[in-house]
Amino acid sequence: MAQLSDDCFAFGGPMMSVDEAVDLITARVNAIADLETAALVEADGRVLARDVAAPLPLPPFTNSAVDGYAVRNADLPQGTEHALPLDGRIQAGGLAQAPIKPGHTARIFTGAPMPPGAETVFMQEDVRIDDAGKIVLPPGLKPGANVRPAGEDIPQGHIALRAGQRLRPQHIALAAAFGLTSFDVVRRIRVAVFSTGDELASPGEPRTASQLFDSNRFMLMAMLRRLGCEVSDLGILRDERTSLATGLKQVAGGHDLILTTGGVSTGEEDHVKAAVESIGSLVLWRMAIKPGRPVAMGIIDGTPLIGLPGNPVASFVTFVHVVRPTVLALAGALPEPLLPVPVRAAFTYRKKEGRREYVRVFLRKGQDGALEVTKFPREGAGLLSSLVETAGLVELGETVMGVEPGQSVGFLSYASLI
Numbered sequence: 001m002a003q004l005s006d007d008c009f010a011f012g013g014p015m016m017s018v019d020e021a022v023d024l025i026t027a028r029v030n031a032i033a034d035l036e037t038a039a040l041v042e043a044d045g046r047v048l049a050r051d052v053a054a055p056l057p058l059p060p061f062t063n064s065a066v067d068g069y070a071v072r073n074a075d076l077p078q079g080t081e082h083a084l085p086l087d088g089r090i091q092a093g094g095l096a097q098a099p100i101k102p103g104h105t106a107r108i109f110t111g112a113p114m115p116p117g118a119e120t121v122f123m124q125e126d127v128r129i130d131d132a133g134k135i136v137l138p139p140g141l142k143p144g145a146n147v148r149p150a151g152e153d154i155p156q157g158h159i160a161l162r163a164g165q166r167l168r169p170q171h172i173a174l175a176a177a178f179g180l181t182s183f184d185v186v187r188r189i190r191v192a193v194f195s196t197g198d199e200l201a202s203p204g205e206p207r208t209a210s211q212l213f214d215s216n217r218f219m220l221m222a223m224l225r226r227l228g229c230e231v232s233d234l235g236i237l238r239d240e241r242t243s244l245a246t247g248l249k250q251v252a253g254g255h256d257l258i259l260t261t262g263g264v265s266t267g268e269e270d271h272v273k274a275a276v277e278s279i280g281s282l283v284l285w286r287m288a289i290k291p292g293r294p295v296a297m298g299i300i301d302g303t304p305l306i307g308l309p310g311n312p313v314a315s316f317v318t319f320v321h322v323v324r325p326t327v328l329a330l331a332g333a334l335p336e337p338l339l340p341v342p343v344r345a346a347f348t349y350r351k352k353e354g355r356r357e358y359v360r361v362f363l364r365k366g367q368d369g370a371l372e373v374t375k376f377p378r379e380g381a382g383l384l385s386s387l388v389e390t391a392g393l394v395e396l397g398e399t400v401m402g403v404e405p406g407q408s409v410g411f412l413s414y415a416s417l418i
Contacts, residue, residue: 071118198239
């Protein structure tokens, strides 16, 4: 399990900025050392544990990039077209054993190995066949055209994949192209997830007239699984300090991270802070972010705990900016900064200086074809519909005080956030 000192997250003073929070996490969290082997088909989303050097060049042999006719550079037409007799036919997967004869051409297909001596390929649509059956080649083609040399993509021995890379389908394709069948990966990060609150009932269980079905826990578990985590669903902890402390203490030793939602504000029935302080240490981390200011971080028996707000939009936003980098740091993953895409605003908005805000927006094409965003019409961090119906978030930095129509703003699609 990850082991942290009790003061590694200590922070006093004014609210912490988002960048300070991320820097603190990535600098202080110890990466998991346990490794395992994952087959190619099971490796999507896992974090690579060791560099992968190319065991062979890609492509492994020089081949034709098109269907056409292979020639020697010495036989390229100069100034006028030139007819060459056809000598041989090489298909993809076939062998080109005989060298091409001087003054001849060979029929070749995409991916087929170049015959010895041949260095250039004419595309079939650029040539014609004369009455004598010879291949008439036009002038002007550059030597080496339409040929893929061995190692053109990746030379043998090159570090093709770096340790810490979170594997995606394209990385798996590259490993398969090398003939590999598995990766050495970091074992999955083990995360225990709780919701807190007497006002919650789990889906499928009886709900009183004054309760809500718990949605945050399921959203967070889905987001964690997209990050490759092994998730323990520990249900709902009630608003009672002793039971909260007992539940947290029981899971600390068997997990790398504890994630809770709700109960981290300053109300009389928000007991997470006191429960954690009774069994570990916790500094209430007030982050300068909207939605989502009340975020708690602490340590229980060396295991980090993150307490997210209870409102679902605030929980979503703070997961992206606090939990996501924590999980990546625990897995020893390379940094994956969130880079907003510039788009045009089609709304007016005002905000306070000194905090970062995330506005839920729709994405559309303007009349001139440029991408622009419009704001969800209602406010409120409890509106799940605002996450379902919109396309992403506009990020407004700490120094920004407002948005006007036509202004360039940074857009983060939901697909880019996990």
